[in-house]
Amino acid sequence: WKRPDANLVRLPAPGWVPAHWRPRLSFDRKWVTRGRWHAMPFTWNLNELSILDTSTGHAVGPVIRLDQIVDSSLCADRRSVAVISQQGNAGLLSFYDVVSGELSLPATELDSPPCSVAARPGHPQVAVLWQNGMQLVFDARDGKCIRELTHPNWWWDNEHYTRSARVDWSPDGTALVSVTARGEVFVRDAETGSERFAPILLSPKRGVCSA
Numbered sequence: 001w002k003r004p005d006a007n008l009v010r011l012p013a014p015g016w017v018p019a020h021w022r023p024r025l026s027f028d029r030k031w032v033t034r035g036r037w038h039a040m041p042f043t044w045n046l047n048e049l050s051i052l053d054t055s056t057g058h059a060v061g062p063v064i065r066l067d068q069i070v071d072s073s074l075c076a077d078r079r080s081v082a083v084i085s086q087q088g089n090a091g092l093l094s095f096y097d098v099v100s101g102e103l104s105l106p107a108t109e110l111d112s113p114p115c116s117v118a119a120r121p122g123h124p125q126v127a128v129l130w131q132n133g134m135q136l137v138f139d140a141r142d143g144k145c146i147r148e149l150t151h152p153n154w155w156w157d158n159e160h161y162t163r164s165a166r167v168d169w170s171p172d173g174t175a176l177v178s179v180t181a182r183g184e185v186f187v188r189d190a191e192t193g194s195e196r197f198a199p200i201l202l203s204p205k206r207g208v209c210s211a
Contacts, residue, residue: 033074073126121173125140184202
């Protein structure tokens with residue numbers, strides 16, 4: 001579904017700062033959540049999250065309140081949102097029912113602060129990238145980890161630069177793509193986790209990579 005260009009809606013989104021956060025649509029384009037703009041290394045976390053209806057601009061459900069929200073992604077089930085948050089030197093992956101605003105699964109503790117979360121198109125899977133370079137894939141139906149991946153030569157300077165690292169899926173859901181803080185792009189097969197080809201180094205010098 002796509003809203004006609006001649007019938008645009010201005011969404012009332014208090015707290016959305018364009019320079020640091022971006023609207024992140026559901027796969028059917030009917031809902032929108034707040035996602036981190038990873039090209040901006042200096043950002044701040046949120047303490048509440050609202051999912052909006054793109055046809056009306058109204059909230060779909062109650063505000064989700066959680067300390068230190070880092071990123072969020074609407075899941076392929078069209079019911080839930082995956083939210084990652086920082087808890088000191090660790091993190092949480094939480095799945096919320098959008099309409100009720102309640103946890104749909106017990107939160108999963110992460111061993112390192114998270115950088116990025118992305119739901120897989122057409123599949124009940126969610127990928128999470130951590131500041132320590134670990135990348136885990138979870139089943140959104142039961143919260144279980146189904147794949148662990150690493151990034152060789154992971155570069156970590158401080159949390160501001162590491163937050164520019166991110167993970168996403170190809171539009172058809174067949175590839176898992178991650179960008180590291182040092183500018184390397186990893187493209188992996190979504191079913192096996194194996195690299196399709198050697199990592200691509202886009203930024204040989206220190207800086208933020210946009211890909």
